[in-house]
Amino acid sequence: MKKYSDLEFLRLSKGEKFLYKLTSFFAAIPRAIGRFFMKIALFFKNLGVGFGKELADLVMTFKNGDWKTRSSYLVMGFGSIARGQVLRGLMFLLFELVFIFYMIFAGAHWLSLLPSLGKIGPHEEYNAVLDAYTRVYGDNSFKILLYGVLTLFFIVAFIYTWRLNIQQNKLAEEYLKSGRRLKTGQDDLRSLVDEQFYKTLLALPLTGIMVFTVMPIVFMILVAFTNYDGAHDGYNNALFGWVGLDNFRTLLSWSGSGVNYSATFGEILTWTLIWAFFATFTNYFLGMFVAMMINKKGIKLKKVWRTILVMTIAIPQFISLLYVSKMFAKNGIVNGVLLDLGWIKQAIDFWGSQEHNALLPRVMVILINIWIGIPYLMLIATGILMNIPADLYESSRIDGANAWQQYTKITLPYMLFITGPYLLTSFTGNMNNFNVIFLLTGGAPTNAAASGASGSVGFTDLLITWLFKITTGAEAQYYLASVVGIMVFVVVAVISLVVYNVLPSIKNEEDFQ
């Protein structure tokens, strides 16, 4: 592709300019992807180099260090205590003792079972007292996986702390050599409310995230490589074990025997993307439109209009969604009123549960989502519209722009620029918008062609509601849910990556500032 200089570009005709921009946009995608992989490669290279450096540093520290430093390689915190930093040293030592204690009494056990996820399943055993065969439970695959992962986390943490302990020694030696004073335990404590205050502040939130987000995610990623489901629940019915990439193969291969997961997955993914697109952009533009109407000069009672809309945000969504869903039911108010008025002869099946009409329910969820979303977008748009400098409009009016031109040349670019990242998060948020779909339709109407793969699949089901159905269905195919979850992650990550790397409005951050 030919590259134009700025001046050459300006000489092009309108069509050529557009074409040029379009081609350069698409030409940028492979480069962006290439850059991304380069980044990953670079990351691993840096990781390797960093690891090598760490090792070399460890060796050098041992070689050059005094006996206090050297003994710290074995007894953590020894050097610190010997140099008078008792508090630090004791913390290190305590951590080491806890670690050793844990590894001996529990960690080793879980770790040894991790490769197999349990050896003895539930079985019948002769019980002499009862003189009968009774069910005896053996290992618990779930616990083995969970505690195995925890133990791995703990080992990583230990290695990190051990490394920290050695770094501390090295630093302390350097400090003493250059005649500077070492920090005492009191200094350490005091710095936790001052220069190291961030450690204090982050301790609680990060612990929460590690335990309740990171750990479960790691666990569930691992589940994707097992056959964990209702039948193989790991304790009561049967153990579960590693199956490698089988689950991914089942989901992605087109020629699955029996049920065709990949077709189901493809269908749901398509609808999910369509839904996310419409849900995001209808709300966005209509919300902006409403905000502009209310903000228009000469419109009175601005506060009243705004308050009416904003009030609907306050009402918990489950009430409004469930109620609206019932309003449009076959025997609901809407049909009732329409019949009374004689506008229709027969009740309309808005949710299409009988004749498998997919289009109407899909349009309905998008429409009702507009009803839910406009007040919110109206608020955001109002805030941003008020921030657009008035002189932009004034100068454009002097330049002779009409209202529509003002909108396309000033308002819209400004809005898109400011809300670019918001649009992205709102798109991915809509992909995972469980509440609207589940409370409105529960995924209905049933899609017979796609169902059977795992319980019933509906035409309005998103990946996220499907995931929910999979785990709560009769078979409780956790492994499948986990694979679907990973796929959702991949889709979201790819979209975010492309948007961040290719969209010019996000890159040129200074344009409107």
Add this chain to the structure above:
Amino acid sequence: MNETLEKRSMGLRASRTISNTIIYVILIVMSVVWLIPFFCIVLQSFRIESTWQVGYVIPRQWGWDNYRALWNSDFKRWYLNTFIIALAVAALQTIIVLCMSYTLSRFRFKMRDGLMRFMLILGMFPGMLTMIILYRVLKDLGLTQANAVPGLILVYVASSGMGYYVSKGFFDTIPKSLDEAARVDGATRAQVLYKIILPLAKPIVIYTILTAFMAPWGDFVFAKYVSFGTSAGMNVAVGMWSWLQQDMIGQKYTMFCAGGVIVAIPVTILFMCLQKYYVEGVTGGAVKG
């Protein structure tokens, strides 16, 4: 010359009147559409001639029966559960979010960028995925079903540090030189936070409390998981959802309406009082991304 000018300005005035009229019509229609469901729900909560869905709006017989029935049902328990959860989450989550966002706004430590990127990536995993294991863990801890309330609080609060964007955006707008001036004046970082920054961050503190308080009223899916069919552990969303399922809707439809009113009133009043702060947070958050 003068005539055409006059005509033109007349035309301008006329077209403005027309466009404003159209806008008023649209706004009135919108207001009606937006309010009708809530209007209906209130009316139907007073309908006593039947408990199932009907095809008309105005009740034929009015009465408080549905509200009385609520008082005698598990709804009381659900309401109390939700209220306790909302209070606890509002308090704890606010503390955690503020810690997180203030730190990321003000401190430049080695892992900061990595941490933020890591949380961005974590956010791309569907939260539903983690529920299976969290449910099992809570079950082992005995915090499910009838004891769902502390379990739910724990889970809501624990991961709330990820939602730091909006308040970090706000903290970023407070000039850093205020921190620096205070530090030169002799304040520790901790003193800077509660003597200088927190008083200035009142709008965002209120926003955080408000959103944290409102979220549990609407949370459905995880609450459903954790209560697992045990009425004593349900929140209003799960409990009232069960009333609208096939087998219950015939007897409970009007009670659902009454319950909806009872749930919506306090939350809406609180929201309308603090609306200013909500608007500030929402717009700021969208701009910051």
Add this chain to the structure above:
Amino acid sequence: MASVKLTKVKKVYDNKVVAVHDFDLDIKDKEFIVFVGPSGCGKSTTLRMVAGLEDISGGTVEIDGEVVNDLQPKDRGIAMVFQNYALYPHMTVYDNIAFSLRLQKVPEDVIYEKVTNAAEILGITDYLMRKPRALSGGQRQRVAIGRAMVRNSKVFLMDEPLSNLDAKLRNQMRAEIILLRQKLDTTFIYVTHDQTEAMTLGDRIVIMKDGYIQQVGTPTEVFEMPKNLFVAEFIGAPKMNIMRTELVAEGGKYFVTPFGAKIEVDGEKGKALAAKGQKSAAIDLGVRPEHIVLAKQGEGIPCVLEVNEMMGSELHLHVYTEDGTRLIVRVPTIGLDPAERESLVQGKKLFVTFEGKVMHFFDTESGENLLND
């Protein structure tokens, strides 16, 4: 009441950008030092390293003989005034000034004494119960100074304190800072990008560019003996005229030959050149606008008038020479013949000249002053 010593102080940002290179400076007790330079020259960064608001990447900062690298700002015995004042918006003026004292747990009656005293000096007694947003720019500036005053600090740091004020107020505050300094009688480090402020306030001036110190000296030194082209052009307004020309050594005498003219280097400068054994060379010749005078027709450098700026007591004539070099000439209006003044219009051909003792000679490559030690 302390000396400040910076030894090889260095600032490197994470992305490997070096903001300050080996900065060496001895600041004496009670001295008023001004860091001056264009934006991005590292002057504020250096000040902030002294304050403890930036980490020091290398070297040491000593205050009163004690290395303070590892100390928090509050433990360094400094007070600081910020460019945007950094007043706490939620506190009254009184509380703003009292803030540091309250943190030190000073008794309230002592605080009252000190705050009202400072307010008196600064003339803000009437505003003590107001919030900062109800104050004008100048008043805010005074509050910021008052807040720093009550700390009884060893070193007083000011980071562009006047740059947010309008021109008139700035002149007034400049005079007040001189008075304040006499009252406080302590060590000052003052950062500005405005050379006028630097010249009028500083005992010594540190001129910086791209993280390097260009010259340290008293206002007179840096004005009369700029070490290099950068300093020469930075100090003085309008800036020094620079002409690319030849320095010719002829029989123990030196001449410069700008644009066909031939002017002898006389007085001290000529002797200094001789003492250095300077040979003939291409140079950048610097002459300040006030040292250039209008010459008789046919004498000196021929040039054409482009713009005539009437400044009141003087005219600034922007002229260009035959090769397009632009020069500025300051002509006092007193003693200027009205007819001649009227004749100075765009396009007029002029001749200008200057004396030999007011010239500066710079190496064309390094930009260094040829007379540097």
